[in-house]
Amino acid sequence: MTSQSDENRDSGFGTRDSNPESPIPNPGNHAVNVVAWDIPTAIVVREKFRIKVGVKCAHECDLANTDFGVYDHEGTQVAAGTFPVERWPGTTALHVAEVELEAPSVEGLYTWSVRSPSRTDGEVTHAEESVSFGVRVVANPEYLVTVETVDGIDRTPVSGARVVMHPYRAVTDERGIARVRVAKGAYKLFVSQTRYVTFGLPVEVDADMTARAELYVEPVTERN
Numbered sequence: 001m002t003s004q005s006d007e008n009r010d011s012g013f014g015t016r017d018s019n020p021e022s023p024i025p026n027p028g029n030h031a032v033n034v035v036a037w038d039i040p041t042a043i044v045v046r047e048k049f050r051i052k053v054g055v056k057c058a059h060e061c062d063l064a065n066t067d068f069g070v071y072d073h074e075g076t077q078v079a080a081g082t083f084p085v086e087r088w089p090g091t092t093a094l095h096v097a098e099v100e101l102e103a104p105s106v107e108g109l110y111t112w113s114v115r116s117p118s119r120t121d122g123e124v125t126h127a128e129e130s131v132s133f134g135v136r137v138v139a140n141p142e143y144l145v146t147v148e149t150v151d152g153i154d155r156t157p158v159s160g161a162r163v164v165m166h167p168y169r170a171v172t173d174e175r176g177i178a179r180v181r182v183a184k185g186a187y188k189l190f191v192s193q194t195r196y197v198t199f200g201l202p203v204e205v206d207a208d209m210t211a212r213a214e215l216y217v218e219p220v221t222e223r224n
């Protein structure tokens with residue numbers, strides 16, 4: 001793409017020399033950058049979610065009102081939109097739109113994409129460009145896991161500890177208790193808090209359950 005646009009730009013100079021009335025100073029192809037972000041780390045099956053998409057010309061042309069489409073893992077268009085006139089705050093040429101999507105009905109990791117078709121502005125052609133992003137779809141979390149977290153030495157509750165059963169997570173309250181809703185399955189339960197060594201426990205969830213985490217203070221050694 002880059003070499004092609006360089007080539008066209010070179011031939012464009014030649015063309016302009018032989019045609020001084022050309023009103024466009026720099027005819028050619030411009031590279032376009034399409035980005036996607038703010039994608040949730042995990043989405044429950046069939047749930048709606050939102051992402052941000054953006055477009056920018058490498059030469060900072062105004063790409064207001066450029067169309068875009070979002071395509072799923074089978075190449076089916078699942079959303080369409082138009083980039084707004086406004087530039088994203090702090091940028092000179094990035095146009096950003098938010099788009100609502102719906103997760104597939106089967107759990108898994110999917111690759112979707114955002115595509116902006118080519119557009120021609122006078123003698124400048126903005127090439128079609130796309131970017132792909134991952135959509136992690138998880139089962140409906142139907143079981144409740146209660147995690148009781150205590151200090152392993154003095155048995156006091158540990159509050160503010162992060163409880164992770166990937167991709168589900170929660171934080172312990174002042175009584176050291178966190179409740180995590182998860183789908184049926186096998187997990188590694190992790191409990192961490194700045195002062196303590198991270199606690200890890202394999203758990204199999206097929207009903208509501210309670211787990212107990214005893215945290216021990218990080219030993220004072222060379223390591224961090």
Ligand SMILES: [Zn+2]
Binds near residue numbers: 058059124126
């Ligand atoms: Zn441009």
